[in-house]
Structure formats: structure tokens, C-alpha cells
Amino acid sequence: MTGPVNLIRNQFVEELKNSGFTARQIVVADESRACYGYDATRQSADPLLVLLPENREQVESAMRLAAKRKLKIFPRGAASGMSGGSIPSNDGIILSLTRMKRILEIDQENMIATVEPGVVTGELQEEVSRLGLFYPPDPASLAFSTIGGNVAENAGGPRAVKYGVTANYVMGLEAVLINGETIRCGNKCIKSVSGYDLTSLLVGSEGTLAVITKILLKLLAAPETVKTTLLAFSSMTTAAHAINAMFKNQIAPSTIEFLDHHSINAVRDELPFSLPQKADTVLLVEIDGTTTSVLSQSQKLKELFKDDALLLIEAQNESEREQLWTARRRLSPAIANLAPHKINEDIAVPRAAIPTVITRLEKLAKKIALPIVCFGHAGDGNIHVNVMLDKDDPDQAQRGHRAIDEIFTITLELGGTLSGEHGIGNTKSAYFDKEWNPPTIATMRAIKQAFDPDNLLNPGKIFPDPEI
Amino acid sequence: MITSPWQQELKKCVKCGACMAVCPIYRQTGREEMVARGKLNLIERLDDNNELPPGWVEAVDYCLLCCSCEENCPKGVKITEIIANARHRQTEQLGLNPIKKSAFTLLKNRFFSLPKFLKIGFWIQWLLWRRLPRHSGLVRRLPLPGLDDKTVIPALPRQHLDDFLKKRQAAPDLKPVLYFPGCATRYLYPQMGLDLLYVLERLGFQGVVPKELNCCGMVTWGAGDQKSNKELKQRNLEIFRKHSDIKEIVTGCASCGHALKEYEDLPEGCEILDISEFLFRHREKLEEMVGTDRLEKKITYHDPCHLRKGQGITSQPRWLLKLIAGENFVEMRHPERCCGAGGTFGISHKEISRKILAEKTHDTDATGAEIVTSGCPGCLLQLTEGALLTDSKWQTKHPISLLADLLRKGKR
Numbered sequence: 061m062t063g064p065v066n067l068i069r070n071q072f073v074e075e076l077k078n079s080g081f082t083a084r085q086i087v088v089a090d091e092s093r094a095c096y097g098y099d100a101t102r103q104s105a106d107p108l109l110v111l112l113p114e115n116r117e118q119v120e121s122a123m124r125l126a127a128k129r130k131l132k133i134f135p136r137g138a139a140s141g142m143s144g145g146s147i148p149s150n151d152g153i154i155l156s157l158t159r160m161k162r163i164l165e166i167d168q169e170n171m172i173a174t175v176e177p178g179v180v181t182g183e184l185q186e187e188v189s190r191l192g193l194f195y196p197p198d199p200a201s202l203a204f205s206t207i208g209g210n211v212a213e214n215a216g217g218p219r220a221v222k223y224g225v226t227a228n229y230v231m232g233l234e235a236v237l238i239n240g241e242t243i244r245c246g247n248k249c250i251k252s253v254s255g256y257d258l259t260s261l262l263v264g265s266e267g268t269l270a271v272i273t274k275i276l277l278k279l280l281a282a283p284e285t286v287k288t289t290l291l292a293f294s295s296m297t298t299a300a301h302a303i304n305a306m307f308k309n310q311i312a313p314s315t316i317e318f319l320d321h322h323s324i325n326a327v328r329d330e331l332p333f334s335l336p337q338k339a340d341t342v343l344l345v346e347i348d349g350t351t352t353s354v355l356s357q358s359q360k361l362k363e364l365f366k367d368d369a370l371l372l373i374e375a376q377n378e379s380e381r382e383q384l385w386t387a388r389r390r391l392s393p394a395i396a397n398l399a400p401h402k403i404n405e406d407i408a409v410p411r412a413a414i415p416t417v418i419t420r421l422e423k424l425a426k427k428i429a430l431p432i433v434c435f436g437h438a439g440d441g442n443i444h445v446n447v448m449l450d451k452d453d454p455d456q457a458q459r460g461h462r463a464i465d466e467i468f469t470i471t472l473e474l475g476g477t478l479s480g481e482h483g484i485g486n487t488k489s490a491y492f493d494k495e496w497n498p499p500t501i502a503t504m505r506a507i508k509q510a511f512d513p514d515n516l517l518n519p520g521k522i523f524p525d526p527e528i
Numbered sequence: 529m530i531t532s533p534w535q536q537e538l539k540k541c542v543k544c545g546a547c548m549a550v551c552p553i554y555r556q557t558g559r560e561e562m563v564a565r566g567k568l569n570l571i572e573r574l575d576d577n578n579e580l581p582p583g584w585v586e587a588v589d590y591c592l593l594c595c596s597c598e599e600n601c602p603k604g605v606k607i608t609e610i611i612a613n614a615r616h617r618q619t620e621q622l623g624l625n626p627i628k629k630s631a632f633t634l635l636k637n638r639f640f641s642l643p644k645f646l647k648i649g650f651w652i653q654w655l656l657w658r659r660l661p662r663h664s665g666l667v668r669r670l671p672l673p674g675l676d677d678k679t680v681i682p683a684l685p686r687q688h689l690d691d692f693l694k695k696r697q698a699a700p701d702l703k704p705v706l707y708f709p710g711c712a713t714r715y716l717y718p719q720m721g722l723d724l725l726y727v728l729e730r731l732g733f734q735g736v737v738p739k740e741l742n743c744c745g746m747v748t749w750g751a752g753d754q755k756s757n758k759e760l761k762q763r764n765l766e767i768f769r770k771h772s773d774i775k776e777i778v779t780g781c782a783s784c785g786h787a788l789k790e791y792e793d794l795p796e797g798c799e800i801l802d803i804s805e806f807l808f809r810h811r812e813k814l815e816e817m818v819g820t821d822r823l824e825k826k827i828t829y830h831d832p833c834h835l836r837k838g839q840g841i842t843s844q845p846r847w848l849l850k851l852i853a854g855e856n857f858v859e860m861r862h863p864e865r866c867c868g869a870g871g872t873f874g875i876s877h878k879e880i881s882r883k884i885l886a887e888k889t890h891d892t893d894a895t896g897a898e899i900v901t902s903g904c905p906g907c908l909l910q911l912t913e914g915a916l917l918t919d920s921k922w923q924t925k926h927p928i929s930l931l932a933d934l935l936r937k938g939k940r
Contacts (some may be wrong), residue, residue: 091583140545203549358910
């Protein structure tokens with residue numbers, strides 16, 4: 061590190077200490093900083109400094125002091141993100157919010173939880189479930205990702221088809237602006253139309269507008285029971301028709317996961333049940349609610365598909381339910397065996413377009429001569445597309461890169477979006493202007509400018525050019 | 529240059545963060561360098577020629593080797609293997625901690641051996657420590673460096689398991705199984721070993737305990753002393769080979785079982801079994817023997833990490849406890865969470881170990897049980913300290929001791 065940078069850091073640390081930061085909340089040591097610069101995308105950059113604030117006042121001081129010195133701030137939750145949303149620059153400061161992890165209130169009358177951003181999503185779910193309440197969003201990382209990160213990325217999950225995504229549960233926020241001032245938006249009211257909806261604006265803003273310090277979350281009554289059914293179909297098209305038929309017949313599954321035929325072949329040998337050879341698409345359907353409604357809906361499901369489905373297994377108890385889910389859970393490690401690396405995108409399309417996407421991706425796979433494995437959330441059109449390759453082979457790497465370009469083209473042509481639940485971050489920002497036209501991006505930029513005129517908050521994310 | 533298999537293993541980590549959900553140390557510290565993906569990140573960054581920075585050493589040191597992260601890792605990264613190898617590298621460069629070094633010398637020395645040392649220890653203990661009411665541990669009488677007045681150390685027995693076994697008669701009509709008691713049972717809890725042998729006998733088996741058996745090697749492996757580890761393993765394997773007509777080797781110690789199952793060159797057809805696995809194989813006979821007798825005390829169970837996460841054993845001990853106590857066996861919340869002992873971690877990192885223990889004690893208290901059981905002497909010692917710290921009334925027992933008591937009672 062060069063002299064002047066070191067000097068600036070030392071002065072800044074002094075200022076932080078004078079404003080109430082303790083030595084334990086300021087991380088300077090090389091080895092410690094090195095562990096706050098990565099996320100699940102395998103990118104990494106050592107930040108200049110890591111701060112571990114424990115309350116809003118400290119977040120305010122940190123941001124006020126950093127902005128004065130024009131130092132960049134990178135908010136960070138559990139850093140389990142899949143789009144590089146929390147990756148810092150070497151001259152930036154990581155603001156780790158994992159120490160702000162109190163559940164401040166569970167208001168049972170209004171069914172609203174008030175939490176700090178560092179609360180782990182799964183721990184909140186466990187706490188509210190002890191009171192018979194339910195916080196539905198279920199990103200795969202829920203056992204370790206934080207609510208703050210979920211809100212910043214607007215995380216989804218398999219239950220989105222019935223319950224929606226994180227945004228549908230955020231009633232209000234408290235957030236600190238880059239100048240150290242605090243804004244409050246939203247409230248506990250179901251109806252609330254007073255001014256611009258800043259809550260919705262901040263949800264999914266990937267830490268580029270403000271640092272969230274408090275979140276009001278809507279809760280539901282916990283469903284009495286859940287029933288899991290596995291169905292196999294001879295083609296993606298018949299499976300898609302089946303999904304449509306469910307909705308038309310007033311079956312409201314909480315989850316509809318699908319596996320394409322590559323996925324099926326990858327896990328077939330590991331399944332505790334046998335799948336017909338002709339099975340091309342597998343659906344994993346969950347129905348939850350009151351016991352009577354679940355019973356009548358699953359009855360209807362069985363009647364509807366007794367002819368079309370090649371296989372229909374209904375779980376009778378928890379261990380059978382686990383067995384059905386093995387198909388989905390074994391998938392990631394199983395497809396990892398197909399090639400040394402994978403490029404994983406999480407495109408989303410309108411539900412009806414799923415069969416077309418799958419067909420076009422199969423053609424693409426043949427063209428670029430790399431396997432493309434698809435699975436994901438068929439109920440909400442969010443597809444995890446995995447291009448399997450060896451990145452150490454320059455030719456394959458180049459073909460993989462071309463494949464991603466074409467995957468996005470196909471997705472956007474069908475009315476889809478670059479990311480269903482991972483966010484744009486820095487991994488998809490280069491494609492951002494493929495999805496939105498210049499006036500739209502200019503409007504987004506104007507919003508960013510209004511919040512953060514010097515581009516100090518999580519720079520390099522979302523927008524194609526880092527210098528706005 | 530990254531060359532060795534464990535350095536290749538490092539590359540499998542994708543930094544997804546799943547280890548954060550289960551790491552007991554991350555739970556207490558909230559620091560990234562204290563969780564597996566942080567440690568692996570630091571280990572990966574240094575190539576073979578780098579000098580080890582103090583932060584690196586500290587991060588590698590802060591690990592209980594409880595395997596929680598490993599069990600939860602979607603990529604199946606062999607994390608504890610990596611940590612042990614990193615510690616090996618550390619000892620190569622910076623030398624082994626002098627206390628551990630002398631302890632391991634004792635473990636390996638055949639002349640001034642560990643049992644002799646511990647026998648002298650008995651008299652020193654008698655002077656400096658006092659016995660705990662209700663418990664099998666000791667606390668200090670006078671101020672001693674590094675130990676506060678709540679630190680429980682095991683009460684060193686006057687007689688070791690080996691002394692009791694000298695007087696034992698071999699029963700010729702019983703089928704032999706090899707019993708690997710492990711150091712803790714041999715020198716600290718001999719009654720536990722006698723209980724296990726009694727249960728075996730009642731089932732029709734003769735527990736053969738070759739007195740030349742060595743430490744399983746777990747403690748040397750965890751400390752990064754690969755040379756001692758290899759030596760201890762080789763000596764044990766020699767003994768196993770000598771008795772290769774006996775195919776089943778049982779142990780009542782979770783850590784020994786975990787270590788032994790990792791031995792690469794076990795004699796052909798030879799099998800390592802935790803005592804709960806062994807008993808489950810003979811469940812029909814055991815169930816018949818126990819009949820309707822049940823322990824009339826509420827009991828609960830703590831999963832030893834090296835049993836649950838190290839060997840994947842969860843249902844057999846629970847079957848056994850239900851057999852012993854029926855409805856009186858209750859689960860605690862989070863039975864899978866580490867107790868914070870981690871071999872010598874509880875001594876070297878007392879503050880954080882106690883924080884982990886406090887949660888375990890809380891969960892144990894909440895069950896209202898009179899006895900907390902666990903299939904690991906290390907966990908039992910730590911739980912005893914937990915009871916003392918919070919003035920809790922429960923006792924700590926190995927399930928095998930409860931079973932032996934029940935069978936003895938039934939015979940009367």
C-alpha cells in the first residue's frame with residue numbers, strides 16, 4: 061500500500077474512534093480485511109478498511125466521515141450473493157452489517173416484525189414460527205444470508221409462485237444516506253399512499269442508494285400443513301400445460317420446481333425412486349395451507365394428471381417428502397461433475413414462455429457445443445441456466461462467453477429479464493443496456509445521482525459504466 | 529506452487545457461505561476470518577514460501593475441528609483436513625507449542641509413559657484440587673495460573689482401566705471383539721470402560737483390550753503434528769493386525785471412533801464401530817434383556833460432533849436412550865450444536881469456549897433433565913463444567929454407563 065493511502069486511512073480511523081467506534085469495530089489487519097472482499101461469485105478484492113458498526117448512529121458517523129473524505133462505501137451482509145453486489149474496490153470501505161442482528165419487535169397484533177439488517181433470514185423464520193407466524197421468502201441461502209442482503213437484492217426463492225419475493229413483505233425501512241442523514245419510509249399500514257414509495261425504490265437497489273438500518277416485515281399465519289408431489293412428463297411442453305392447468309383449476313401450489321432432461325440424467329442414479337426412461341421433465345409441486353384445503357387441492361391434482369403424467373408420487377410423511385426433494389437437492393453437486401466449471405445465470409421469463417426458452421437453449425447448446433443444464437422455479441418462470449465448460453480451455457471459455465450473450469438475447473426477446481433473483485451486481489452490468497433503453501437507464505441514473513451525487517455508495521454495480 | 533492434494537482441495541470452496549450457518553466460532557465472533565470460507569481463503573493465499581503472518585496463525589488456530597462446516601458444505605470440501613494440514617505447516621515453520629510437544633512425547637514414550645505421569649498427577653491433584661459434589665470432576669483449591677475457580681479438570685483416578693483389567697478373568701465361551709477404550713476412558717474414566725465391557729459380556733462378547741494400544745492420534749492430528757500422528761497410527765495398526773482374527777473393533781469414544789475410521793490400512797475385513805452402532809446390530813437380544821425395565825429419571829442427549837458430523841451417527845444413540853429411559857428421554861433444542869470443548873480448544877481459548885458452552889448449558893437446562901448423556905468423554909467433561917458454571921443440578925453420563933446400571937439392576 062502506498063504512503064498517502066495509509067495516511068488517509070490512519071486519519072480516518074482516528075476520526076472514527078473519536079466518533080464512538082471501538083478498536084474491535086475497525087478492522088485494519090491484512091488477514092482480516094482479506095476475508096471481507098469476496099462473495100459467492102469467487103471475485104475478491106481486499107478493501108482499505110472494514111467497519112463492523114453495531115447501531116444506526118455508527119452507520120451515520122461512518123458515512124458522514126467517509127463522504128467528507130470522498131471514500132467509497134460498500135455495504136455487506138453475509139456476502140452470499142451471486143452477482144458480486146458486495147465486492148469492494150481496493151480503495152473502498154466495507155460496511156459489514158452482520159453485527160446489527162437484533163430482532164427489535166415481533167408485533168403479533170399487526171403481524172409485523174421489525175428487524176435490523178444483519179438478522180439471518182432463517183433465524184427470523186424460526187423465531188416467528190415459534191409464535192405460529194410465517195415469513196415466506198426462502199432464498200436457497202436462507203440459513204446464512206441476512207435480511208438486509210435479501211432486501212437489497214430483492215431475493216426470491218421457490219415459494220415465490222404463491223408468496224412472492226422479498227419486496228412483497230417489506231412494509232417500511234430506515235436507511236442512512238451517504239451524507240450521514242437518516243430517512244424513514246413506509247409504515248405498518250397496509251394502505252399507505254403518502255408521497256413517493258421510497259420503500260419500493262430501495263428494495264432491490266443493491267446498496268447503491270442508501271444503507272438500510274431497520275426493516276419492517278409483513279408476516280403471515282403459518283400454514284397448517286404442506287403436501288409434496290413429484291410428477292414426471294414426456295416433454296417440457298406437456299409439463300408447461302400441466303402448470304397452466306393447475307392454476308386454471310384453482311390449485312395454488314406454493315412451489316413448482318422443474319428439472320430438465322439433463323438435470324434428470326445427472327441425478328437419476330442417486331434417486332431413492334425409479335424414474336421412467338421417457339421422463340423428460342420432472343416437476344416438484346408443493347401445496348400448503350389448511351389441512352382440508354391441501355387435501356382437496358392435491359386430490360384435484362391427482363385427478364388432473366392421472367393420464368398425462370408418466371409418474372406421480374405423493375409424499376405421505378416427512379421422510380418421503382425429503383426423498384422427493386433429493387432430486388432437487390442433489391442437482392448442484394451432480395451437475396458439477398459434468399464439467400470443471402459452470403456459468404450460472406438466473407434469467408426469468410413469463411411463465412408461458414418456459415417451453416420456448418428451453419427449446420431455444422437446446423439449439424444453442426448444440427451450436428456452441430457445450431452442455432446447457434436448466435432447472436429452477438417453473439411456477440414463476442425463473443430459470444437457472446448452467447453452461448457447463450472448462451474455463452482453462454480458451455476456446456471453451458470463448459464459446460461460453462458467446463453463449464451467455466445469446467442466452468440474454470433469447471430471454472429478452474421473449475419478454476424476460478436478465479435476473480430473476482440474483483441481481484445485476486457487477487457480473488451482469490455489461491448486459492444492462494440490452495434490457496433497458498437509454499431514457500430508462502438515464503432515469504435510473506438520475507435517481508442514483510439524487511441519492512449519491514459523488515457515486516460513493518457501492519460504485520461499479522448495476523450500471524454498465526462505473527463512472528456515472 | 530500449489531501441489532499437494534489438500535491444497536487442491538482448497539480450490540473446491542466456492543465461498544457460498546453455508547459454513548456461516550453452522551460454525552460455533554462464527555456464531556460467537558461474527559468474524560469472517562473465523563469461519564471456514566475465511567480461513568480457507570487465507571490458507572489459499574499463502575504459497576509455500578511465505579512466512580506465516582500472525583493473523584493467519586490466529587485464524588487457523590480458531591477451529592474446534594467439530595466438522596460442522598464440513599457436514600453442511602454443499603461442495604463436500606474436506607475442511608478439517610485442510611485445517612489440520614495448515615496447522616502442520618505452521619508447526620513446521622514455527623514449531624509445536626511446548627506444552628503440546630511434551631504431552632505428545634508422553635503419549636509416544638513407552639518408558640516414562642502417560643499412565644505413569646497421570647498416576648503422579650493423582651497425588652498432585654489431591655493436594656491442589658477439590659472434588660465436586662454430584663460430579664466426577666475437580667476444581668482447584670488454590671489460585672493456579674490459567675485456571676479459574678470454575679474450571680473443571682477430570683479427577684484422575686488412582687487406578688487406570690488397565691489396572692482393573694489385570695484382575696479380569698477371560699471367559700472362554702464368549703465371542704471376542706476388540707475394544708479400543710481411548711486415553712480418556714483408560715486414564716480418566718475407567719468406570720466407563722468397565723461398564724462397556726460389562727454390557728458386552730452380558731451380550732455374549734468378550735472385550736479384548738490389548739494393553740499396548742496407543743492414543744488414536746486425533747489430538748496429534750489436530751495439532752498438526754503429523755509425525756507423531758503417523759507413529760501412533762502405525763503402532764495401533766500393528767496391534768490390529770496381530771489380532772486380525774477379530775473383525776469388529778468397538779469404541780465408546782466419539783473422537784477415537786472418528787480417528788480410527790480414517791485409518792487407511794485397516795486389516796482386511798476389519799471394521800470400526802461406535803458402541804451404539806455395535807449395540808444396534810444386536811438390538812433384538814439387548815431389547816429382550818432389558819425387557820420393560822426403564823430408568824426412572826429424565827435424561828437428554830448431546831450429539832458429540834465426532835459422532836454425528838464425523839461418523840454420521842445420530843439414530844443409534846437415540847434408539848439406545850429410548851431403550852434405557854423410554855418416555856423419560858427428551859431431546860434438547862439444537863442437540864447437534866458443538867459444546868465448545870474441541871479437544872484442547874476449551875483450555876487454550878477459554879473465553880469463546882465458555883460462550884459456546886453457555887448456549888449448550890441453556891438448552892440442556894430447558895429440558896429439565898436430571899442427566900445429560902453424550903458418547904464422548906471430552907463432551908462430558910465440558911458439560912460438567914457447564915453445570916458448575918450455571919449451578920445446574922444435572923449429572924453427565926455416557927449412555928453405556930446408564931445401560932450397564934440398568935442391566936445390573938435387572939440382574940439383582
